[in-house]
Structure formats: structure tokens, C-alpha cells
Amino acid sequence: MDTLSSLADGFVIALTWQNLLLALLGCFLGTIMGALPGLGPSNGVAILIPLAFTLGLGATPSLILLTSVYYGAMYGGRISSILLNIPGDEPAMMTCLDGYPMAQKGQAGEALSLSGIASFVGAFLATWGLILLAPQLVKIALLFGPAEYFALFTLAFATLGGVASTNQAKTAFAAALGIGLAMVGVDTQTGVPRFTFGEVHLYDGIDFLVAIVGLFALSEVFIFLEHRHGNSDAAGKKVEIGRLMPSWAMLKYCTPTMLRTSLLGFLAGVLPGAGASLGSFISYSMEKRLVDKEGTFGTGDPRGVAAPEAGNNAAAGGALVPMLALGVPGSGTTAVLLAVLLALNITPGPLLFTQQPDVVWGLIAALFIANFMLLALNIPMIGMFTRILLIPPRILMPIVAMVSFVGIYGISGSSFDLLVMVGFGIMGWVLRKLDVPLVPVILGTLLGNAMESNLRRAISIDNGDWWTLIDSPLSASLWAVAVIGFVLPIVLGKVLKGRIKMAKDEEGSVTD
Amino acid sequence: MSDRIFGAIGLLLAAGYAWAALIIEESFLSDAVGPKAFPLIIAVVLALASLAIFLKPDADPHWPSLGRLLEIFAAGGVMVVYALALPELGFVIATALAAGYLTWRLGSGALGSVATGICTSLGIYVVFHLVLGLSLAKGPLGF
Numbered sequence: 046m047d048t049l050s051s052l053a054d055g056f057v058i059a060l061t062w063q064n065l066l067l068a069l070l071g072c073f074l075g076t077i078m079g080a081l082p083g084l085g086p087s088n089g090v091a092i093l094i095p096l097a098f099t100l101g102l103g104a105t106p107s108l109i110l111l112t113s114v115y116y117g118a119m120y121g122g123r124i125s126s127i128l129l130n131i132p133g134d135e136p137a138m139m140t141c142l143d144g145y146p147m148a149q150k151g152q153a154g155e156a157l158s159l160s161g162i163a164s165f166v167g168a169f170l171a172t173w174g175l176i177l178l179a180p181q182l183v184k185i186a187l188l189f190g191p192a193e194y195f196a197l198f199t200l201a202f203a204t205l206g207g208v209a210s211t212n213q214a215k216t217a218f219a220a221a222l223g224i225g226l227a228m229v230g231v232d233t234q235t236g237v238p239r240f241t242f243g244e245v246h247l248y249d250g251i252d253f254l255v256a257i258v259g260l261f262a263l264s265e266v267f268i269f270l271e272h273r274h275g276n277s278d279a280a281g282k283k284v285e286i287g288r289l290m291p292s293w294a295m296l297k298y299c300t301p302t303m304l305r306t307s308l309l310g311f312l313a314g315v316l317p318g319a320g321a322s323l324g325s326f327i328s329y330s331m332e333k334r335l336v337d338k339e340g341t342f343g344t345g346d347p348r349g350v351a352a353p354e355a356g357n358n359a360a361a362g363g364a365l366v367p368m369l370a371l372g373v374p375g376s377g378t379t380a381v382l383l384a385v386l387l388a389l390n391i392t393p394g395p396l397l398f399t400q401q402p403d404v405v406w407g408l409i410a411a412l413f414i415a416n417f418m419l420l421a422l423n424i425p426m427i428g429m430f431t432r433i434l435l436i437p438p439r440i441l442m443p444i445v446a447m448v449s450f451v452g453i454y455g456i457s458g459s460s461f462d463l464l465v466m467v468g469f470g471i472m473g474w475v476l477r478k479l480d481v482p483l484v485p486v487i488l489g490t491l492l493g494n495a496m497e498s499n500l501r502r503a504i505s506i507d508n509g510d511w512w513t514l515i516d517s518p519l520s521a522s523l524w525a526v527a528v529i530g531f532v533l534p535i536v537l538g539k540v541l542k543g544r545i546k547m548a549k550d551e552e553g554s555v556t557d
Numbered sequence: 558m559s560d561r562i563f564g565a566i567g568l569l570l571a572a573g574y575a576w577a578a579l580i581i582e583e584s585f586l587s588d589a590v591g592p593k594a595f596p597l598i599i600a601v602v603l604a605l606a607s608l609a610i611f612l613k614p615d616a617d618p619h620w621p622s623l624g625r626l627l628e629i630f631a632a633g634g635v636m637v638v639y640a641l642a643l644p645e646l647g648f649v650i651a652t653a654l655a656a657g658y659l660t661w662r663l664g665s666g667a668l669g670s671v672a673t674g675i676c677t678s679l680g681i682y683v684v685f686h687l688v689l690g691l692s693l694a695k696g697p698l699g700f
Contacts, residue, residue: 046699218567221603225574228599231591235584239592240577249621263636271621273664381637439663443656444638444677450652451681454643457692463640471633478618479563488608501590509589 048176058105059414067102067110068411072418075117077111077433079137080125081441084265086118088483089373091261094385095254095452103403104389111385115378116168116415119361120423123160123354124430129155136322136357139329141495143342143349150345154427155291156397159347160354161423163294165416167355171265171314171362172308172412175369176313179398182370186395192514196523198496201373203532205485213535214480223489224496226251233494234501246461253384253490254463255453259382259469260476260483262449266442267474290424291347299351302332305386310356314363314376328356335354362412369405375493377484384491409543534554559618564611569605628662635659647696648686653678 059068078089090111091434097107122137135291140160147156189197202220229240230250241247306328332352333342342349362380366373372394374383388391391404398405423430453466473483500514507513515521571628578596618624639655646654657674665673 076589096685096691100689153639172567176658212610212615214606214613215663217602218610220600225596225599225603232581235587235592237582237584237592239581239596240574242577267632269631270632270662271625273625273628273662335682381674439665440673442663443659443673444681446659446679447652447656447681451635451685451691454694458694459693460640463643464637467633467636467640469627470606470636473565474629477633479559480615480618483658500595505589533611 048180049388050404051402051410052176055408056413058403058407059079059109059410064106064109064316064411064415067070067106068113068414069422071113072108072120075114075119075126076121076419076423076430077117078114079121080430080434081121081436084118084445085122088261088265088445089114089118090378090381090385092449092452093211093258093472094381094388094458095258096448097385098388099452099455104391105407107184107389108385108404108408109414112382112408112411113415113418115382116358116361116412117419118224118378119168119358120161120164121430123164124157124358124427125434127156127160127350128431128434128509136325137353138322138351139325139353139357142329142353143336143344143346145352146343146345147347152345155295155343156347156350157427158424159291159295159299160350161420161427162291163299163351163354165420167305167307167310167358167360168362168412168416168419169361171311172409174311174315174359175362176409177365179366179370181190182366183395183398187369187448188519189395190517191499191506191522192379192517193523194499195496195503195514196520196527197371197373198499200376200505200530203527204490205482205488212480213531214462215479216485217531218477219481219483219485220489223486223491224488224493226256226486227253227490227493228497233498246459250457250494251465251490252462252489255466256385256469256490257381258449258453260465260473260486262445263466263470264477264483266446267470268477269438269442269475279455293534295347296370299348302336302348302351303355305335306332306352307354307359311358311363312341313356314360315366322357323358325357326539329353359528365412366406369397369408370395372397372495377487380484380488380491383485387491408525439451457473523531527528558614560610562616564607564609564614567607568604570599571607574603575600582691606658615671632659632662645696647698648693649678649682651694652681652696656663 058064074093075086075089078084079086093111093305094113097110103112119136122132123140123144126132126137126140130145132138132141144160147153184195202217205216205220227250229247231238231241231248238248305555309328309331310324313327329349329352332348337346364374364376364379365382368379368383371391372383372392374380383393391401434451449466450463453462456462474537476483476486503513504511515524559635565601567663575597578593578600581593581596583591585647621629635658639651642651647649653674655674657670657679659669661667662674686693
């Protein structure tokens with residue numbers, strides 16, 4: 046009952062005209078960004094954070110805008126999967142398998158709206174899961190001292206590569222690079238400058254927003270330049286949308302699938318190191334094994350569209366649980382959302398629920414609102430979104446670059462930050478070429494300082510004894526999970542990645 | 558091969574980082590750990606990761622040809638010039654030039670590039686400055 050009344054309060058905060066308008070704008074922009082190949086949820090939110098920030102929006106309105114973009118991008122990713130067989134973002138990859146064959150059979154409209162409904166079901170159920178699970182996790186988190194927090198941060202970094210990671214050394218490199226960058230600036234506890242090399246601009250440290258926008262948005266521009274990939278993928282491919290609403294029979298047929306995969310996706314999202322891509326992969330493979338008796342999966346089975354979409358949107362909701370309750374994100378997009386919170390001077394974690402309940406419940410209410418809006422927006426306006434896919438990157442990418450510059454310039458008004466951002470853009474491009482994941486770099490710049498201060502606090506409390514880090518059962522078990530989480534992918538990673546690829550290749554040979 | 562070079566650079570980076578950490582001046586008021594310890598741990602992790610990358614390299618990525626590589630650095634250079642020119646030229650002119658350059662290099666024709674550059678710049682100016690009230694760089698002409 047307590048939860049419900051808090052939720053009602055949240056709706057009171059979220060339901061103002063300004064916030065509804067922001068949610069609508071966010072959903073709209075998010076869907077576009079998710080649909081366009083090359084602009085995923087992380088990129089989309091990253092570009093908009095500095096803008097929301099410089100526009101002087103308050104905490105709750107900014108959160109509403111940006112979470113709507115996040116959910117919108119998760120919805121939008123499927124559009125190009127279904128119509129073009131090109132995933133708009135990584136989690137939407139599995140949707141290609143049955144979505145594109147459906148489109149070829151002239152059922153594109155049905156596939157799009159069915160996947161929209163599946164996304165809605167997944168995200169809706171996951172938001173309820175968030176409401177129920179997060180407060181429980183908060184209760185555990187309140188037992189955490191600095192030593193446990195340090196272990197938890199290590200755990201987050203160790204598992205960030207995910208179960209499907211191929212090269213853990215590169216993940217570790219990226220994390221260390223990010224944390225190392227966070228050390229730049231005046232040390233908060235002793236006041237001595239570190240790694241500044243006498244440059245006054247560096248005394249404040251490197252703004253993580255500069256790093257995020259450079260690494261995500263600008264490096265994307267460089268990738269497009271590298272391939273001189275200036276023409277739209279949609280050009281020359283004309284797809285008949287067909288009827289828009291799926292029949293009731295089809296919906297009923299897919300309902301058990303959606304419910305099962307929502308649960309599975311949510312769990313995958315909550316667990317560290319899994320994230321939305323794995324959520325959609327597991328959902329698809331489980332459904333295939335469970336209900337695919339006639340071997341129709343991969344040839345345009347509607348359940349094969351519903352399963353990964355419900356799974357990945359549920360995982361997106363599930364990933365918010367550790368981010369809000371512990372302040373430790375488990376995936377790339379939630380890392381970017383953490384940046385949103387930090388930019389607004391809100392520190393997520395157990396205290397957020399007790400000290401700033403209006404932010405938490407306003408956010409949760411915003412998720413519900415965004416969800417309904419996306420459903421309403423996606424089904425009738427799908428034709429418009431498909432037309433947006435025709436915008437060629439040679440026009441789009443310069444706009445992305447310039448808007449990134451505008452946002453960062455708006456924060457500081459100095460050219461120095463812009464130069465640092467260009468540096469991050471080039472670095473991001475090189476790292477991507479070398480297959481080094483960028484998310485640990487981001488997470489490192491975000492969490493590095495908190496990680497260090499927890500370490501120093503823990504050891505100072507125990508008069509300089511370093512063993513204090515592992516002497517409570519809670520922190521010892523966190524360390525154990527961290528070690529297992531880091532080592533396991535070295536064994537399992539290749540197998541899993543191979544299977545995802547194989548599923549995709551099999552599909553390719555069927556459609557071609 | 559790429560990964561070997563990457564690993565070697567990573568090791569150098571770790572060494573440089575450790576050196577920069579060691580020369581941090583400690584203040585007389587310090588906690589038990591001090592400002593050096595954590596950066597040194599990070600330097601060790603960085604070094605170990607680089608060593609692992611060096612010893613067990615992945616297959617080479619597909620590097621672009623020299624021309625494409627120059628293209629990327631030229632674009633980076635244009636962005637640097639753009640950042641420095643913003644306060645001198647003002648937002649509208651600088652942005653039109655930079656956006657025009659980028660769209661040209663991505664394959665727009667000459668006329669299209671000029672048009673895209675100007676439209677992008679004016680569009681952003683109208684939306685972000687006139688409508689949303691964001692402060693953009695002001696040049697000598699006031700826009």
C-alpha cells in the first residue's frame with residue numbers, strides 16, 4: 046500500500062503539462078534516434094544530456110525527458126530491423142530474424158505494431174518489477190559500508206564486459222583508462238592537484254559529459270567518415286507496410302510468449318553484466334526451444350518478433366533496478382542514465398529512496414507515462430518513422446556533430462572542453478577499431494572518484510588496514526562474485542558469441 | 558599486429574601514469590591512504606591488461622586505407638579549428654563552415670554541401686538560441 050501511495054505521489058509530480066510535453070518530445074526524439082542506424086539509446090541520451098542541462102530544466106523534468114528518450118530508443122531500434130534487416134541498435138539484432146521475413150511477406154505493418162505491443166508489455170511489466178524489487182534491494186544496500194561499496198564498484202566493472210565478452214583484457218583496460226581519467230583534477234580529500242600538468246582547465250577534472258559525448262557521438266561521425274557511408278540504407282528499398290493492426294487472434298497467439306519473455310528479460314536486466322542484448326537473445330532462444338514445434342521461427346513467425354522485443358524492453362527496465370537502488374549501473378545505457386543523474390546533482394543509491402523519494406517516484410511515473418505514450422505514438426505514426434529512415438547520414442551526421450558541440454559549449458562556454466571532446470572522439474574511434482568496449486571507459490569516468498573515496502574511507506576507518514576490504518562476509522562474497530564474473534566470460538564468452546552469430550548466419554542463408 | 562602495438566602503447570601509458578602518480582605532491586594533511594595509492598593500483602591494472610593484450614593479440618581489425626585515415630584526421634582537425642574559431646567567427650558562420658565540410662566529405666555535392674551547412678547552422682541557431690534560449694558563441698557580428 047505504501048508503494049502505491051508513493052507511486053500516486055510520483056504521478057502527481059509527473060503529470061503536469063510541461064512534463065507531459067517533455068515526455069512526448071522525448072519519446073518522439075528517442076524513437077527517431079533508435080530507428081536511425083548508428084544512433085542508439087546511449088548516443089541519443091548522451092547528446093541530449095548537456096542540452097537538458099543547459100536549458101535549465103529542473104531535476105524531475107530533465108529526468109522525464111531523458112528517460113523518455115531512453116525508452117523511445119529501445120522501441121525505435123526495431124523499426125530498421127524489421128524494414129531493412131539492419132538493427133538500429135544492438136539489442137534489436139534478434140528482431141531481424143523473424144521481423145524481416147514478416148516484412149518480406151507483406152506483413153511489415155503487423156510486425157511493427159506487434160513488436161510495439163510486445164515492447165510495451167515488456168517495459169510495462171518491468172516497470173512494475175522495478176517498483177517491487179528496488180525497495181527490497183535498497184534494504185540490503187543500507188547494510189553496505191564503504192568497503193562493501195568498493196567491492197560493489199569492482200563487481201560492476203568486472204561484470205561489465207558481459208557474459209558475451211570476448212576479450213576481458215580489453216574490458217579491464219577500458220575500465221582502468223576510465224577510472225584513470227577520473228583521477229585528473231584536484232584531489233577532494235587532500236586538495237592536491239593530480240595529473241593536471243599545470244593546466245588550470247584540468248583542476249576541475251574532466252567533465253564526464255564531455256567524455257561521453259565525445260566517445261559516443263563524435264566517434265560515430267568518424268566511423269561514418271571512414272566508410273564514407275553517406276547514403277541512406279533505406280534508399281532503393283521499398284517496403285509495403287501492409288495492414289497496421291495485428292489481428293486479435295495473432296495477439297492472443299503471442300500473449301504467453303510476451304509474458305514469459307518479459308519475466309526472463311527483466312531478470313537478465315537486473316543481473317550484472319547481462320543487459321538488453323542478452324535479454325533479447327535469451328528470450329528468443331528460449332521461446333524457440335519452447336514453442337517452435339513446426340520450425341516456423343526464422344521464417345516470419347510473429348512469436349519470434351514478440352519474444353526478443355518484450356525481452357529487450359523488459360531488460361531495459363530491469364537494468365534500472367541496480368542503477369537506482371545501488372547507484373551502480375549494469376549496462377551501457379544505464380551508465381548514461383547515471384550520468385544524467387550525476388549531472389543533475391542526484392546521487393543514486395539507497396539514500397535516494399529515503400531522501401529524495403519525489404525524484405525516484407517521479408521517474409517511475411515518467412516511465413509509465415513514456416510507455417503509454419510510445420504505444421500511442423508508435424502504432425499510428427509508424428509510417429512517418431519509416432520515412433525518417435530515408436534521411437541520408439551525410440546530412441544527419443554533421444547535425445549530430447554540431448548539436449554535440451552546442452550542448453558541450455552550453456555547459457562551460459569554453460573552447461577547451463570542445464577540444465577535449467574532439468580528443469575523446471578520435472580516441473573513441475581508435476578504441477572501437479581495436480574492439481575495446483567504450484562503456485567501461487564511461488563508467489570509469491563516472492564512478493572513479495566515488496570508488497576511490499570509498500576505498501580511502503574504508504581504510505581510514507580501520508586505521509590503514511587494507512584487509513578491511515574483504516573482512517566482512519558481505520564484501521568477501523561481493524569480491525567472489527566479481528572474480529567469477531570476470532573469469533567466466535573467458536571460458537564461456539566465445540561459445541555464446543558464436544551461437545548468437547550462428548543464429549544470425551542461419552537466418553541469412555534462409556532469407557537470401 | 559595492431560594489438561601488439563596497442564599493448565605496447567598501453568604499457569607505456571601505464572608507466573607514464575604511474576610516474577605521474579608518484580610525483581603528486583603530498584600535502585601534510587593526509588588520510589591513511591593518501592592521493593597516490595589508488596592511481597597506482599589503476600596503473601597496475603592498466604599495465605596487466607596491456608600485457609595481456611600484448612601477449613594474446615586478437616585478429617587485426619580492418620584498418621582503412623591511408624586516404625581514409627587522413628580523412629578522419631582532417632575531420633578531427635576541422636573540429637579543432639572549429640572549436641578555436643567559435644569565439645572569433647561566431648556560432649552561425651563557424652558552424653555553417655564546419656557542417657558544410659563534414660557533409661561534403663560524407664559525399665554531398667558542392668551546392669548541396671553549402672546548402673546543408675547553412676541550413677544546419679541556421680536550423681540549430683533558430684531552435685536552440687531563438688526558441689530554447691541557449692547561449693551560443695557570439696562572434697564580432699553578434700551571432
